[in-house]
Amino acid sequence: MTLRQKILLLGLVAVSGMFLALWLQYKAYLTQSQAIEAVVRNVSAVVALSHAAHELQRERGMTAINHSKTNAQALAEQVRHTDAALAGIRGDIASLGMALTQLRTEAATGRITPLAILDSYSKLLQRLADEMDRLTSEPEAAVAKTDMVAHTHLMAVKENLGQIRATLGYWTEHKSDDSVVLNRLFRLKSLQEEELRKFGLDASPELRERLAQEFSGLEVAQTLETLAQIAAAGKLPQTLDVQAWWSMATVAVDRLKVVEDYSLELIEKKAELELTQLRSSMRLGVIITLGIGLAVVIMAISATVALLRALDRALGSMELIAASQDFQIRIPADTPDEIGRISRSFNQLLDIAERLLKEKDYLATTDPLTGVNNRLRFAKVLGDEAERKRRTNTPMALVMFDVDHFKRINDTYGHNVGDEVLKALANLVSTEVRVTDFFGRWGGEEFVLLLRDDDCEAAMAAAEKLRNLIASSDIPSVGKVTCSFGVAAWMLGDTEASLVARADKALYESKKGGRNLVTCTQGVTGNCHGRVRCAQ
Ligand SMILES: Nc1nc2c(ncn2[C@@H]2O[C@H](COP(=O)(O)OP(=O)(O)OP(=O)(O)O)[C@@H](O)[C@H]2O)c(=O)[nH]1
Numbered sequence: 060m061t062l063r064q065k066i067l068l069l070g071l072v073a074v075s076g077m078f079l080a081l082w083l084q085y086k087a088y089l090t091q092s093q094a095i096e097a098v099v100r101n102v103s104a105v106v107a108l109s110h111a112a113h114e115l116q117r118e119r120g121m122t123a124i125n126h127s128k129t130n131a132q133a134l135a136e137q138v139r140h141t142d143a144a145l146a147g148i149r150g151d152i153a154s155l156g157m158a159l160t161q162l163r164t165e166a167a168t169g170r171i172t173p174l175a176i177l178d179s180y181s182k183l184l185q186r187l188a189d190e191m192d193r194l195t196s197e198p199e200a201a202v203a204k205t206d207m208v209a210h211t212h213l214m215a216v217k218e219n220l221g222q223i224r225a226t227l228g229y230w231t232e233h234k235s236d237d238s239v240v241l242n243r244l245f246r247l248k249s250l251q252e253e254e255l256r257k258f259g260l261d262a263s264p265e266l267r268e269r270l271a272q273e274f275s276g277l278e279v280a281q282t283l284e285t286l287a288q289i290a291a292a293g294k295l296p297q298t299l300d301v302q303a304w305w306s307m308a309t310v311a312v313d314r315l316k317v318v319e320d321y322s323l324e325l326i327e328k329k330a331e332l333e334l335t336q337l338r339s340s341m342r343l344g345v346i347i348t349l350g351i352g353l354a355v356v357i358m359a360i361s362a363t364v365a366l367l368r369a370l371d372r373a374l375g376s377m378e379l380i381a382a383s384q385d386f387q388i389r390i391p392a393d394t395p396d397e398i399g400r401i402s403r404s405f406n407q408l409l410d411i412a413e414r415l416l417k418e419k420d421y422l423a424t425t426d427p428l429t430g431v432n433n434r435l436r437f438a439k440v441l442g443d444e445a446e447r448k449r450r451t452n453t454p455m456a457l458v459m460f461d462v463d464h465f466k467r468i469n470d471t472y473g474h475n476v477g478d479e480v481l482k483a484l485a486n487l488v489s490t491e492v493r494v495t496d497f498f499g500r501w502g503g504e505e506f507v508l509l510l511r512d513d514d515c516e517a518a519m520a521a522a523e524k525l526r527n528l529i530a531s532s533d534i535p536s537v538g539k540v541t542c543s544f545g546v547a548a549w550m551l552g553d554t555e556a557s558l559v560a561r562a563d564k565a566l567y568e569s570k571k572g573g574r575n576l577v578t579c580t581q582g583v584t585g586n587c588h589g590r591v592r593c594a595q
Pocket residue numbers: 428461462463464465466467469473474475476477478481502503504570574
């Protein structure tokens with residue numbers, strides 16, 4: 060897998076990860092918002108149930124005291140209210156209507172005792188309370204959990220007070236079953252007080268304050284006072300008027316209903332607020348996740364493109380250097396990033412490589428003593444030139460010269476001075492040769508000069524010029540030094556070796572002829588005079 064493919068795969072994984080994170084975030088939001096929506100739904104169902112319970116509580120109370128004709132009409136009116144409230148509730152609990160109709164019929168026939176009727180009403184109300192409990196405790200992850208619990212206690216307070224209202228109402232009407240009524244009242248009173256205490260623990264300060272506000276006033280005080288007196292005296296008040304009791308107890312129950320409605324309103328508001336906050340935080344979360352994800356993707360793409368481009372450029376230059384062996388090429392290193400650093404470091408390596416190659420080339424092609432071209436380099440250039448001459452058939456000549464009696468110089472002045480003489484001679488000749496000529500040391504005290512475009516006669520003239528220059532020059536430490544020259548011109552069918560051999564032979568002839576001479580062995584006659592000889 061290439062680096063490009065790996066980066067592409069990494070990008071795909073990163074983008075998939077971003078979408079996965081978004082999906083998980085959305086799923087969590089969905090679960091949470093569904094739970095809150097369920098609370099909102101349940102609260103509106105509880106509102107209807109609470110309304111129905113309130114009407115049913117009132118009907119129970121009125122049924123308990125319904126022995127005077129004056130109440131019959133009011134009870135009939137209340138029955139209509141109860142039925143209307145029950146019509147507003149849905150689900151299984153709606154079947155409660157049938158049980159209620161049956162109860163009303165039984166109550167009308169007078170076959171069951173008023174206390175049993177009261178209990179039957181309370182059982183129906185318990186079903187409503189159970190349903191409200193179920194709705195307020197669902198779902199588990201819902202918001203306003205404590206508010207719901209407080210609400211449940213408040214409902215219980217109201218239900219107990221409703222039962223107290225009905226029980227005492229029954230007694231004021233019938234004045235019988237004292238001990239049963241008293242027991243009931245004590246039990247209900249302590250239940251109510253217990254539920255009120257629990258409500259105080261769970262309710263929000265706002266709701267507690269509302270209860271304090273609403274559950275007060277003359278009627279509420281009178282109701283509570285009546286109950287307190289019964290508890291203190293341990294007997295029922297003989298003077299309590301049924302209508303007076305009904306009125307004040309109903310005000311107290313109605314006040315609790317106001318608080319109950321307010322509690323549900325608060326819960327609903329809280330849930331709706333939570334939902335709104337959840338939605339806006341979800342929107343913000345999605346925007347932030349997408350924003351960050353997008354920024355990361357853009358940055359990753361631009362960084363990757365820049366990286367791959369820089370790598371391509373560096374790779375292209377490296378491949379070109381490897382293919383061309385041209386160590387003068389440099390990689391573009393204009394960026395301040397890591398790629399730029401790598402390129403600059405690579406360029407530094409190229410600098411070193413170039414320098415080492417130059418040094419190697421110099422050492423391989425240069426004579427270390429005299430600094431002129433060595434035999435290897437000379438042979439290479441001669442080979443190249445010979446190749447060219449074979450194609451162009453143009454003139455070329457080789458001059459070979461050797462220091463005369465060099466052994467004597469060494470022997471007389473020492474080897475070091477001999478070296479200095481060779482250096483001085485090489486230097487002298489180097490300054491004299493033309494740019495087209497190629498000069499080198501053949502070995503020992505022997506030098507060669509390639510005259511690229513000269514024929515034999517021109518080469519002999521050049522050799523004579525050099526001979527004269529050397530002979531007339533003062534060489535440090537030793538004074539005058541002479542050299543013997545052999546000249547050979549390129550001929551058709553020549554090889555490098557045959558040309559060198561002829562120049563060497565001519566040089567030998569110069570030595571044999573007395574030294575400090577220029578000799579050509581190719582039958583040239585025109586310029587052969589003085590120290591220039593044309594040997595056969
Ligand atoms: N100092 C020094 N001497 C060298 C070098 N190379 C060769 N020689 C000496 O050059 C001398 C060449 O001697 P010969 O071949 O007898 O030639 P010659 O004395 O010049 O005599 P002819 O060539 O006949 O004139 C030898 O003594 C070599 O040791 C060098 O690099 N430095």
